[in-house]
Amino acid sequence: MDTLTIAATGRTPGVAFDFPAGQLRLTGESYPDDVATFFGPIFTALRDYLAVPGHTPIRFDMELLYFNSSSAKALMNIFQMLEAVAKAGRPVAVVWSHEEGDESMRELGEDFAEDLRHVAFSLREVPIGGIG
């Protein structure tokens, strides 16, 4: 699988995973009716991709504006998967975007980075309305 692209809907985020380029991106809002149905295929694709050893650096752009608790747990799981390959030596960067002035989203980013030791984590402040 080269890419995984899912268009955003009102309740589910936009997914743009370009695996050959190592560019992974989640945008929009995430509060799916059924978190397993939505995130299941994403995890499968990601797991398959990360299972093949490679040296292409990976960059994950977290550009969600709004997510529910289940989606938060799904994010933590993705971060753990990335942390595992980073620990094995592959360069991985996570960029956590938050809107200007959204302190609680920035703090959440810092919280989420707590378990990332090998992943290069950074925060990116964007103007209001500048993501998605």
Next chain:
Amino acid sequence: MSFNLFAAEEQAVEQARALGERLKEVAPDCVAGFEALIESFQRSIREQRRLLRVSDRLQAQLGTANQELERRRREAETALVELREAQRAMLQAEKLASLGALVAGVAHEINTPVGIAVSCASHLADATGRLKTMSESGGISRGDFARYLATAADTSDLILANCERAAQLIAGFKQVAVDRASSERRRINLGAYIHETLVSLQPKLRPAGHGVSVSCPAELELDSYPGALSQILSNLVMNALTHAFAEGQPGGMAIDAAPVGGDMVRLIFRDDGRGMTDEHRNRVFEPFFTTRRGQGGSGLGLHIVHNLVVGVLKGSITVDSAPDRGTAFTLLFPRCTPDDPAPPAEAPVNPPA
């Protein structure tokens, strides 16, 4: 000592660590697995903390959204109240303006007979003055006197006829104006009342050559609100004049009234003008619907008609129209308006049902 939500979990981790120390002595080969277990438990606690923060953030967002919603709801309600007040004021203004137009129309109408009477009187005064001069100089011939008598007879006939016409107009107008302003109920002869109302509209009709034919049984009487009826008729005529006929084209309008059954009256107002599309026809009674916004159209004329027919006359109104096929409004209402629990003093400004 600050309150710690996760005190119990942290205590459990401490206990597990102590257990791990003992495990080093009794089962060293289990230590690595046990430490991984502790690490996993600790990560789970950290995830729990994060999830709480996510959940708290969501709750806070929900609270803010609800407040915003409530604020906007209040704003919308205030705006609605203001809008209703503005609509009420506009309807009132429209009612007054139409009363003003009625006054202007009748004043214009009375001007003609009064003007004729004035010139006849002036002519008679001149002739009388000349005869007086001749009389003083003692030179009145038979012929002079006969001519004077003929002039006097003609002019006094004209003066009388035109003053009677003016008096008749004033009487009719007075009643229409009083009815309009007072919204009082009384018995009227429908045909005569239609004619009296049309008098005030003559200045609008005559210059363009428009005509209104009236067909109504002479004995048809109503016990109703003539002010409302008069306003309905003038709004229908004014609406036709504004919309139905092309500039410079004389148009025809007809009012047909007839009893239906024993208790109802059907009044049809039709024009032979350009008609309207389905889209316009469907919206024609909506308040503030106008195709002439910015050109003096308030979009209230037919809305007022609708309110008066339904609210005051307790009847119904329908419209039939198609492009190039003219327009017909059909009103059906009781001959004797049923009593209303509330007096219809402000009926014309009732909001639409």
